[in-house]
Amino acid sequence: MKFVVAVVAFGTISINANAAEKRKSGYDIMSPSTQALQNDDSQNPAMLWVEDGKALWNRATGDTKKSCVNCHGDAAKSMRGVAARYPAFDQATKRPINLQQRINICQKNHQRSTPFASESAEMLGIESYVAMQSRGLPIAPPRDAKLKTSRERGGKLFQQRIGQLDLSCADCHDNNAGKKLAGATIPEAHPTAYPLYRLEWQGVGSLQRRLRNCISGVRAEPYAYGAQEFIELELYLASRAAGMLVETPGVRP
Amino acid sequence: MARALITIPPNPKRNSVIEIRALIQHPMETGLRPDVDGKVQAQNIIRRFECRFTVGDKSALVFSAEFFPAISANPYIAFPLRATQNGSLSFQWTGDKGFTQTETAALVVV
Numbered sequence: 033m034k035f036v037v038a039v040v041a042f043g044t045i046s047i048n049a050n051a052a053e054k055r056k057s058g059y060d061i062m063s064p065s066t067q068a069l070q071n072d073d074s075q076n077p078a079m080l081w082v083e084d085g086k087a088l089w090n091r092a093t094g095d096t097k098k099s100c101v102n103c104h105g106d107a108a109k110s111m112r113g114v115a116a117r118y119p120a121f122d123q124a125t126k127r128p129i130n131l132q133q134r135i136n137i138c139q140k141n142h143q144r145s146t147p148f149a150s151e152s153a154e155m156l157g158i159e160s161y162v163a164m165q166s167r168g169l170p171i172a173p174p175r176d177a178k179l180k181t182s183r184e185r186g187g188k189l190f191q192q193r194i195g196q197l198d199l200s201c202a203d204c205h206d207n208n209a210g211k212k213l214a215g216a217t218i219p220e221a222h223p224t225a226y227p228l229y230r231l232e233w234q235g236v237g238s239l240q241r242r243l244r245n246c247i248s249g250v251r252a253e254p255y256a257y258g259a260q261e262f263i264e265l266e267l268y269l270a271s272r273a274a275g276m277l278v279e280t281p282g283v284r285p
Numbered sequence: 286m287a288r289a290l291i292t293i294p295p296n297p298k299r300n301s302v303i304e305i306r307a308l309i310q311h312p313m314e315t316g317l318r319p320d321v322d323g324k325v326q327a328q329n330i331i332r333r334f335e336c337r338f339t340v341g342d343k344s345a346l347v348f349s350a351e352f353f354p355a356i357s358a359n360p361y362i363a364f365p366l367r368a369t370q371n372g373s374l375s376f377q378w379t380g381d382k383g384f385t386q387t388e389t390a391a392l393v394v395v
Binding site for chain 1: 288289290292306308309310312313357358359361363
């Protein structure tokens with residue numbers, strides 16, 4: 033009984049929670065030893081970034097000397113389910129934004145501080161901390177009609193053949209998922225655990241870092257961090273993975 | 286200062302064997318990899334890890350490890366310890382470029 037309680041507390045048997053689920057998270061296809069790293073917060077190296085994020089959440093900064101906690105209170109309550117909804121439509125800028133951009137907008141408008149750079153330790157820390165509050169919840173893309181065209185563009189990008197290898201995302205992740213690409217199993221490309229600790233990176237990285245890896249892998253020129261194309265792809269991927277459970281902070285090989 | 290996570294099972298039984306876990310943020314740069322300009326980056330690794338158990342003014346080394354370049358970034362160490370009495374555990378990592386970090390945690394047996 034004790035064992036069961038411990039596993040539920042870490043919330044990472046999530047993947048098997050829905051027996052009818054046919055889609056596979058990257059977690060399901062990785063080795064038991066890598067799964068063990070993600071299962072246990074005391075072994076998961078991504079928790080170091082989460083701890084950084086927690087410190088940032090409570091740190092007063094910027095011209096207003098405000099911290100995240102001043103407005104949002106306890107992240108465990110206020111941020112529960114937030115990451116599962118992103119990307120979402122931003123009324124002020126009239127475009128879809130991802131979680132990192134939401135954090136930067138908050139910093140700019142409410143803290144009046146310098147936004148964190150993409151892939152900086154600070155950004156990955158605070159994003160991991162916020163996203164972890166949604167761990168175990170289903171990915172729930174907003175049913176906002178304003179997101180429709182962007183999401184469709186993302187779907188087209190997913191099907192678009194690019195690069196010298198002339199491959200689309202779908203060629204590998206829809207048509208050949210589960211087969212091998214060199215030594216690695218091709219995952220179904222569900223963004224369930226970002227930001228995540230990748231053993232290859234020896235650190236935590238964002239979904240966009242992963243997408244840039246794939247794009248340069250097919251010998252195409254990657255979009256810049258924060259590019260609209262990436263947000264559209266993220267929107268499409270979130271709708272494709274809707275209902276799968278958030279695993280952040282994940283570990284991948 | 287690097288971030289470190291120490292995990293000690295809460296309230297272990299006296300004389301039971303428990304697993305102590307220590308995870309620390311560190312690049313563990315091997316000294317063999319070129320950077321973006323092709324220049325080999327200087328080695329920057331943790332050289333030694335030590336855990337001492339202290340009761341009052343008496344202190345004993347209970348575990349130590351030497352680290353080498355093949356050890357991954359953000360190294361994780363787990364080791365067994367017999368929890369004989371209440372005291373304090375101190376963890377110290379030392380390495381290149383004058384790296385040193387100490388964390389302490391209380392051991393409370395029941």
